[in-house]
Amino acid sequence: MLFNDLRKGLTVTIKYLFTHAVTCQYPDERLDVPERGRWLHALTTFDETDAVRCIDCGLCEQVCPSKCIKITPKENEDHTKNPVEYELDLGRCLFCGLCVEVCPELAIEMTDKYELADYDREKFVYTKEQLINNGKTEEG
Numbered sequence: 439m440l441f442n443d444l445r446k447g448l449t450v451t452i453k454y455l456f457t458h459a460v461t462c463q464y465p466d467e468r469l470d471v472p473e474r475g476r477w478l479h480a481l482t483t484f485d486e487t488d489a490v491r492c493i494d495c496g497l498c499e500q501v502c503p504s505k506c507i508k509i510t511p512k513e514n515e516d517h518t519k520n521p522v523e524y525e526l527d528l529g530r531c532l533f534c535g536l537c538v539e540v541c542p543e544l545a546i547e548m549t550d551k552y553e554l555a556d557y558d559r560e561k562f563v564y565t566k567e568q569l570i571n572n573g574k575t576e577e578g
């Protein structure tokens with residue numbers, strides 16, 4: 439019995455002894471994240487004008503279960519609306535994605551940026567400008 443268990447254990451050890459290690463050497467190496475992963479939020483802008491797509495409908499603010507979105511509205515001369523400020527407290531966020539799903543303008547998205555740790559809770563409160571920058575790639 440003991441010999442049998444030992445033999446089984448050694449078989450597994452020897453089997454994996456000559457295969458490549460699966461350990462990811464983070465941060466030098468990074469795993470590919472799933473396409474539909476939900477991490478850092480970003481506000482999207484129009485390609486031509488760079489203006490935010492958000493029309494300040496307030497749906498994301500309403501649907502957010504942890505109430506971590508705060509929008510300060512601004513009405514333009516032509517009666518369209520855009521947020522003068524859009525704050526998102528990531529420290530309270532559940533990463534449920536409801537804000538993205540409910541948005542009629544595709545104005546908010548969740549990026550593949552997952553390195554969100556910090557020491558200061560106040561740094562989790564993202565402003566409109568930071569949220570716009572979150573959506574930009576490193577190349578600009």
Ligand code: SF4
Pocket residue numbers: 501502503504505506507526530531532533534535536537538
């Ligand atoms: S992902 Fe969910 S919890 Fe986070 S801001 Fe959006 S709706 Fe709120």
Ligand code: SF4
Pocket residue numbers: 491492493494495496497498499509537540541542543544545546
């Ligand atoms: S749901 Fe979309 S368009 Fe409406 S306020 Fe939120 S981000 Fe803006």
